[in-house]
Amino acid sequence: METAAKAMGFKAPRSRVLKEFKCPGCGEMVQATEFTIPLGPHKGETFVKNVGCRCEDKELAMQAVRNHQAMLDRKARDMFDSNSLINKALQKATFENYQPTTAALREAKLKIYQFAQTFDPDESCNLLLKGSYGTGKSHLSVAAVKVLLDRGYTCLFLSVPKLLTKIKNTYNRDAKWSENDIMDYIQRVDLLVLDDVGTEYTNLRNDQDNWTQSKLFEIMDSRSGRNTIYTTNLGSAELEKKINSRNFSRMMDDTEIIIMDGPDYRKKQF
Ligand SMILES: Nc1ncnc2c1ncn2[C@@H]1O[C@H](COP(=O)(O)OP(=O)(O)O)[C@@H](O)[C@H]1O
Numbered sequence: 060m061e062t063a064a065k066a067m068g069f070k071a072p073r074s075r076v077l078k079e080f081k082c083p084g085c086g087e088m089v090q091a092t093e094f095t096i097p098l099g100p101h102k103g104e105t106f107v108k109n110v111g112c113r114c115e116d117k118e119l120a121m122q123a124v125r126n127h128q129a130m131l132d133r134k135a136r137d138m139f140d141s142n143s144l145i146n147k148a149l150q151k152a153t154f155e156n157y158q159p160t161t162a163a164l165r166e167a168k169l170k171i172y173q174f175a176q177t178f179d180p181d182e183s184c185n186l187l188l189k190g191s192y193g194t195g196k197s198h199l200s201v202a203a204v205k206v207l208l209d210r211g212y213t214c215l216f217l218s219v220p221k222l223l224t225k226i227k228n229t230y231n232r233d234a235k236w237s238e239n240d241i242m243d244y245i246q247r248v249d250l251l252v253l254d255d256v257g258t259e260y261t262n263l264r265n266d267q268d269n270w271t272q273s274k275l276f277e278i279m280d281s282r283s284g285r286n287t288i289y290t291t292n293l294g295s296a297e298l299e300k301k302i303n304s305r306n307f308s309r310m311m312d313d314t315e316i317i318i319m320d321g322p323d324y325r326k327k328q329f
């Protein structure tokens with residue numbers, strides 16, 4: 060470096076390598092190098108620079124990713140206005156205020172709690188919360204969403220009928236969002252809750268060629284490799300009939316079933 064600079068007619072700073080190490084920030088091999096300023100008012104002073112370090116590049120790239128992510132999240136909040144999709148009663152739902160009324164529900168709470176605490180977006184593990192009305196399936200799903208949002212993950216809680224209506228609305232001529240926008244976000248979120256699978260309207264007379272069923276398949280298929288919580292009030296046989304076998308078997312991929320049968324909590328108060 061020094062010789063090349065000399066040949067070009069100016070004096071480069073003198074330098075010596077102090078040590079070479081793998082930078083813990085960017086992972087590059089870098090040389091901590093001491094430079095001596097050759098000219099000017101600071102002539103003779105030294106400074107140390109890590110030559111080969113790419114931390115700054117990496118920081119810029121990560122900032123760009125973060126900005127992009129924030130933009131998508133704003134768009135998604137606009138698109139789904141989460142509050143409007145989670146009914147009033149569930150907005151306060153947490154693990155703390157879920158009081159299991161049976162041993163099975165206590166176990167369900169624990170499993171879902173552990174799911175949220177050990178959540179790893181790179182490991183596909185789905186839950187199917189299956190049971191009668193009012194046992195807290197939606198409650199515990201919302202609770203899990205809150206824990207994960209606190210841990211910095213992106214989550215979406217959607218009831219299946221509302222989601223399908225949302226998609227249908229994008230077919231209107233003056234719709235603000237396209238179906239692609241919605242499908243894209245659904246595919247990307249770290250955790251998706253599909254609440255109340257099986258309560259969506261299906262035209263059973265036209266069972267082999269059903270928009271609802273193929274949309275549901277598309278949604279579940281786009282989630283492969285990611286994490287989804289399903290809830291349903293239907294038993295396996297009914298569910299399979301309602302959503303069709305192809306959807307049913309897709310839904311069971313990497314899915315742990317948690318049975319949440321019990322008394323309807325809403326009736327408890329009376
Ligand atoms: N064990 C519980 N402790 C406290 N609140 C509960 C419990 N189970 C249900 N709830 C409340 O009762 C209502 C119905 O529960 P929800 O989760 O919607 O039932 P499901 O989805 O199983 O039909 C919600 O307001 C929920 O917060």
Ligand SMILES: [Mg+2]
Pocket residue numbers: 196197198254255290
């Ligand atoms: Mg529910």
Ligand SMILES: [Zn+2]
Pocket residue numbers: 082083084085086087112113114115
């Ligand atoms: Zn570095």
